[in-house]
Every structure is written in C-alpha cells, then in structure tokens.
Amino acid sequence: MSTAASPPGRPGRRPSTSRVELEKVAFRLFDRDGFDATTVDDIAKAAGIGRRTFFRYFDSKNDVVWGAFTDHLEYMRERFAARPEGEPVMESLRAVVVDFNRVDEGETDRHRRRLELILRVPALQAHSTLRYADWRAVVAEFAARRTGAHPGDLRPQAIAHAALGTALAAYEHWLGGQGSDLCAVLDTAFAELARGFEEESRCS
Amino acid sequence: MSTAASPPGRPGRRPSTSRVELEKVAFRLFDRDGFDATTVDDIAKAAGIGRRTFFRYFDSKNDVVWGAFTDHLEYMRERFAARPEGEPVMESLRAVVVDFNRVDEGETDRHRRRLELILRVPALQAHSTLRYADWRAVVAEFAARRTGAHPGDLRPQAIAHAALGTALAAYEHWLGGQGSDLCAVLDTAFAELARGFEEESRCS
DNA sequence: TTCCATTTGACACCGGGTGCCATTAATGTC
DNA sequence: GACATTAATGGCACCCGGTGTCAAATGGAA
Structure with a gap:
C-alpha cells in the first residue's frame, strides 16, 4: 500500500509516498470534513505516514492545495x-x-x-x-x-x-x-x- | 500606570488598558525585535496585562497592525x-x-x-x-x-x-x-x- | 557484510489562538 | 454596610501548525 513509485537505482531509503499521493488523500479529507476541520495529523494518519514526514513533503498544510x-x-x-x-x-x-x-x-x-x-x-x-x-x-x-x-x-x-x-x-x-x-x-x-x-x- | 481612560459611570470593572495603548506598546516591540520575533506574551507582559486579555482587545497578533x-x-x-x-x-x-x-x-x-x-x-x-x-x-x-x-x-x-x-x-x-x-x-x-x-x- | 546515503518518525518544544471559570472591580439598591 | 449585578481580568488547560533533533529503518554499492 505504501510503496511509492520507487525512483531509479539511487542509494538510500525510498520515499514511502509522494506529493500527488498525499494530495489525493488530503483532498478526500477536505471534501469530507472541510479544510479547517482536517488536521495535519488526520492527513498523515490517513496516508499512513508520520506527522513529521508530512512536513517534508509540504512546507505547510496550505501548500497542499497549490500542487x-x-x-x-x-x-x-x-x-x-x-x-x-x-x-x-x-x-x-x-x-x-x-x-x-x-x-x-x-x-x-x-x-x-x-x-x-x-x-x-x-x-x-x-x-x-x-x-x-x-x-x-x-x-x-x-x-x-x-x-x-x-x-x-x-x-x-x-x-x-x-x-x-x-x-x-x-x-x-x-x-x-x-x-x-x-x-x-x-x-x-x-x-x-x-x-x-x-x-x-x-x-x- | 495601568489606569485606562475610565469611561463614564458604567457598572462593572473598567478596562485596564485600550487598543491604542496596546498598539503603542506593540509597535515599540516590533520596532525593536521585529514582528515575528515579538510574541504575544512579550506584548502582554510589556503592557502589564495577561496574555488572555490581549486577545480580548485584538482577534489576532496580526490585527494589531491594522488599527x-x-x-x-x-x-x-x-x-x-x-x-x-x-x-x-x-x-x-x-x-x-x-x-x-x-x-x-x-x-x-x-x-x-x-x-x-x-x-x-x-x-x-x-x-x-x-x-x-x-x-x-x-x-x-x-x-x-x-x-x-x-x-x-x-x-x-x-x-x-x-x-x-x-x-x-x-x-x-x-x-x-x-x-x-x-x-x-x-x-x-x-x-x-x-x-x-x-x-x-x-x-x- | 560493511559502508554510505537517504528517508522516516518519534519526541520535545514553540507560538498563536480558544473555551472555561473563578476572581476582581465597579455600579447601584436595600 | 451587606448585597446583587455587570464587566473586565487572567490563569489554566487544551488544540493545532510548524520546527529542531536524533536514532532507527531502508536500500544500493563496495
């Protein structure tokens, strides 16, 4: 479920997800609960990642919307x-x-x-x-x-x-x-x- | 020091300060430390009021600037x-x-x-x-x-x-x-x- | 296997903002 | 002077977004 599009043979651990994937998850929650009522924890949990990791994909919750x-x-x-x-x-x-x-x-x-x-x-x-x-x-x-x-x-x-x-x-x-x-x-x-x-x- | 312009003979405790007064205090701090580095606690302390009270005068720290x-x-x-x-x-x-x-x-x-x-x-x-x-x-x-x-x-x-x-x-x-x-x-x-x-x- | 690069996520922390509630200060009334 | 009333206060706990740190997990290359 969490195997992201594994990029080429680059060293190091591979990302467990991607911006677009996170975006999809987030939008689903925004649709259901509204933007304000959706916390970053919600998104992270729904995406199966840690809260801290979310902020490595997006600088802020707002940024998710801008793709x-x-x-x-x-x-x-x-x-x-x-x-x-x-x-x-x-x-x-x-x-x-x-x-x-x-x-x-x-x-x-x-x-x-x-x-x-x-x-x-x-x-x-x-x-x-x-x-x-x-x-x-x-x-x-x-x-x-x-x-x-x-x-x-x-x-x-x-x-x-x-x-x-x-x-x-x-x-x-x-x-x-x-x-x-x-x-x-x-x-x-x-x-x-x-x-x-x-x-x-x-x-x- | 903290006696604000006491309004007319209205019942109830009188405000201990005023928006303009807070604004002055805040601007002094903004000038000195910058907007971001100045916390609401700083402003409240400098004005001699509680942090909670600050938010009764202004909806947000941002609002201070708009007078x-x-x-x-x-x-x-x-x-x-x-x-x-x-x-x-x-x-x-x-x-x-x-x-x-x-x-x-x-x-x-x-x-x-x-x-x-x-x-x-x-x-x-x-x-x-x-x-x-x-x-x-x-x-x-x-x-x-x-x-x-x-x-x-x-x-x-x-x-x-x-x-x-x-x-x-x-x-x-x-x-x-x-x-x-x-x-x-x-x-x-x-x-x-x-x-x-x-x-x-x-x-x- | 060992080394290295990279991502991860837990933890602690900060700062803005809010709900709650007891306390304080002012007024007016009996 | 005791008393209710009205309003402002400020402490407390809490939520949430965001960040610094650091050990652990992962996978390629030597």
Missing part, C-alpha cells in the same frame, strides 16, 4: 517570452493566462475543488496572496519588458493587479455558474478587460 | 457616495483614495511603520489579503453603481483590483523614496492609472 503551482509559473514565463514582439500587451496576456489555466480533462474536477478551496477558505485566501505575488511578478515582468519600464513601476504593477483581479473574477464566475468551460470564461473576461478599460477613463 | 482600519472603510464608503454623480469614475476614485490615506501630521510616522510592516512581513502580507478584500469590495461597489453593473461583475472587480494595485505600488514607492508626501504620490499614481490604461489597449 505544482510554482513549477507552472516557469512555464508561464516561457509562454510570455514566446509571444510575438508586436502583439498588443493585453492580447498576449489573454492568450497566456488562458493557456495557463488549461488542464487535462481528467484534472478539471480537482482543479475546480482546488479553486473552490482557495477562493472560499479564509486561511487559504490569506495564504494565496503569497502565491499571487509570484504570479503577478511574472505578469509585471512581461508588461514591463513590453512597455520599456521596470517591473516595479506603476503601469506594470497596475496591469498585473488588474489581470489577477480579472482572473479571480472569472474563477468566481466559473465556480458560481454551472459547468461552462473555464478557458472560455477567462477568454471573454480578458477580452472585456481590454475593451473595458479603453472606454473607462473616457465616459462616465 | 481602526475597518472603521475607516465606512468613512470611505461615505466619501464615495458624496462624489458628484457625473464625475468620471477614475477621478472619483483618485479623490477618495487620496483622501482616505490622509493622516494627521503626528500620525504619519506610525502610518509609515504600519505600511512597512504590512508590505514587508510575509505573515502580514498574507493576512492583509482579507483586509484588502473589504477595501476592494467598497471600491467595486462604487464602480458598479456608477457603471450600472453588479459589484461581482468583471469590470468593477478589475477596477477594484487595479486600484488596489496602484495604491500598493504607490505605497512601495513612498516607502522606498525619501519622505515625499504620500498623498502626492497617490495622486499622481491614480492620474497615471487613468491615462495609462487609456493608451494601453491601443498601442503595443
């Missing part, structure tokens, strides 16, 4: 770099963000529960800020490069924040509505963002 | 309501946000240290999300009313997020630079925001 987010960020950075130089900023943004949120068919359910937790559980809302900051940094970096500014400057920062806000609003909409495609929602959301702000400062 | 923020939000809502109906959204926004950040001459130093903590200490960055959410809700509510949308809709949300991002960028700039006036920084920041996005979706 391989950090790795994905690097991918997002690459996608930005791959966009044609002349493309309007907002359009690149739309393409990359939509692509960033595309998940395998089988994963879409997990993705939904993931977002549900992140957006609804206060402890995770708080924690998510730190992750969002990294996400925004990638966006700001891109926006800065395109507009010839520094990532810390006002415009890139505002763009990054607005992009994040748009994505979050789209997530909310997707979670609220019944089953429409997330990518489609994001796509229209970012299209509206570009149009929206264009009018914004002109009319009432 | 009367929640009360201020109601004031901000009023200011929005007081803006002339025909004024451009971005302009109302600028006026209100700038006004919201105006503090008494004597308080400006505390305000600075407050922002410094919120923006730099990870634990507080995370916690701040929950406060920002309330702030954004007020902005989104206003933006929605003006544009005839729902606060949860995309445009108000994007505006609120962009406004928050702009404010944060301005704070950062203010903290980094030497002593220029915060309100001035915010003012130009929001002016740029309106101009910036106007060009944004048109050029590269």
Whole structure:
C-alpha cells in the first residue's frame, strides 16, 4: 500500500509516498470534513505516514492545495517570452493566462475543488496572496519588458493587479455558474478587460 | 500606570488598558525585535496585562497592525457616495483614495511603520489579503453603481483590483523614496492609472 | 557484510489562538 | 454596610501548525 513509485537505482531509503499521493488523500479529507476541520495529523494518519514526514513533503498544510503551482509559473514565463514582439500587451496576456489555466480533462474536477478551496477558505485566501505575488511578478515582468519600464513601476504593477483581479473574477464566475468551460470564461473576461478599460477613463 | 481612560459611570470593572495603548506598546516591540520575533506574551507582559486579555482587545497578533482600519472603510464608503454623480469614475476614485490615506501630521510616522510592516512581513502580507478584500469590495461597489453593473461583475472587480494595485505600488514607492508626501504620490499614481490604461489597449 | 546515503518518525518544544471559570472591580439598591 | 449585578481580568488547560533533533529503518554499492 505504501510503496511509492520507487525512483531509479539511487542509494538510500525510498520515499514511502509522494506529493500527488498525499494530495489525493488530503483532498478526500477536505471534501469530507472541510479544510479547517482536517488536521495535519488526520492527513498523515490517513496516508499512513508520520506527522513529521508530512512536513517534508509540504512546507505547510496550505501548500497542499497549490500542487505544482510554482513549477507552472516557469512555464508561464516561457509562454510570455514566446509571444510575438508586436502583439498588443493585453492580447498576449489573454492568450497566456488562458493557456495557463488549461488542464487535462481528467484534472478539471480537482482543479475546480482546488479553486473552490482557495477562493472560499479564509486561511487559504490569506495564504494565496503569497502565491499571487509570484504570479503577478511574472505578469509585471512581461508588461514591463513590453512597455520599456521596470517591473516595479506603476503601469506594470497596475496591469498585473488588474489581470489577477480579472482572473479571480472569472474563477468566481466559473465556480458560481454551472459547468461552462473555464478557458472560455477567462477568454471573454480578458477580452472585456481590454475593451473595458479603453472606454473607462473616457465616459462616465 | 495601568489606569485606562475610565469611561463614564458604567457598572462593572473598567478596562485596564485600550487598543491604542496596546498598539503603542506593540509597535515599540516590533520596532525593536521585529514582528515575528515579538510574541504575544512579550506584548502582554510589556503592557502589564495577561496574555488572555490581549486577545480580548485584538482577534489576532496580526490585527494589531491594522488599527481602526475597518472603521475607516465606512468613512470611505461615505466619501464615495458624496462624489458628484457625473464625475468620471477614475477621478472619483483618485479623490477618495487620496483622501482616505490622509493622516494627521503626528500620525504619519506610525502610518509609515504600519505600511512597512504590512508590505514587508510575509505573515502580514498574507493576512492583509482579507483586509484588502473589504477595501476592494467598497471600491467595486462604487464602480458598479456608477457603471450600472453588479459589484461581482468583471469590470468593477478589475477596477477594484487595479486600484488596489496602484495604491500598493504607490505605497512601495513612498516607502522606498525619501519622505515625499504620500498623498502626492497617490495622486499622481491614480492620474497615471487613468491615462495609462487609456493608451494601453491601443498601442503595443 | 560493511559502508554510505537517504528517508522516516518519534519526541520535545514553540507560538498563536480558544473555551472555561473563578476572581476582581465597579455600579447601584436595600 | 451587606448585597446583587455587570464587566473586565487572567490563569489554566487544551488544540493545532510548524520546527529542531536524533536514532532507527531502508536500500544500493563496495
């Protein structure tokens, strides 16, 4: 039961489980009891490992929810770099963000529960800020490069924040509505963002 | 030493201190030892109260930093309501946000240290999300009313997020630079925001 | 078998936060 | 002055997340 995917012929004892395995166990408990009511001890016990070991797989209980987010960020950075130089900023943004949120068919359910937790559980809302900051940094970096500014400057920062806000609003909409495609929602959301702000400062 | 401003002739024992008093004590310790290294016990001991009592004044250690923020939000809502109906959204926004950040001459130093903590200490960055959410809700509510949308809709949300991002960028700039006036920084920041996005979706 | 690298998990500890409850201090009444 | 009432206090035990330490378990290589 506890034999993990034993990696190649490397010396030393083999891990007794894996991040994904732990994630599955944890999500099952989160579904059943809620995030707050599930203790790390519960997860460890359900996974058949020691509490201490859990913290070797994840830095914190919060981190379980985020899966391989950090790795994905690097991918997002690459996608930005791959966009044609002349493309309007907002359009690149739309393409990359939509692509960033595309998940395998089988994963879409997990993705939904993931977002549900992140957006609804206060402890995770708080924690998510730190992750969002990294996400925004990638966006700001891109926006800065395109507009010839520094990532810390006002415009890139505002763009990054607005992009994040748009994505979050789209997530909310997707979670609220019944089953429409997330990518489609994001796509229209970012299209509206570009149009929206264009009018914004002109009319009432 | 511990006699607080004894309120009127109300029955029952009088509070032995006050939120502001505790805040002062705490900030002194934060300055000296840093936020993380300062325990609640330290604060309680320095204030001459029990640890348990501390948590009757503040819901959490994090909350100490935020002072009367929640009360201020109601004031901000009023200011929005007081803006002339025909004024451009971005302009109302600028006026209100700038006004919201105006503090008494004597308080400006505390305000600075407050922002410094919120923006730099990870634990507080995370916690701040929950406060920002309330702030954004007020902005989104206003933006929605003006544009005839729902606060949860995309445009108000994007505006609120962009406004928050702009404010944060301005704070950062203010903290980094030497002593220029915060309100001035915010003012130009929001002016740029309106101009910036106007060009944004048109050029590269 | 021996050596070495690696993971494991038990244990003790810290710090934030909460429920409980007896105690203390203030008021007003008889 | 004795008494109930009201409110704040603070000690205590407890939960939970997170960390440092260290001996033991595991498996490959010599």
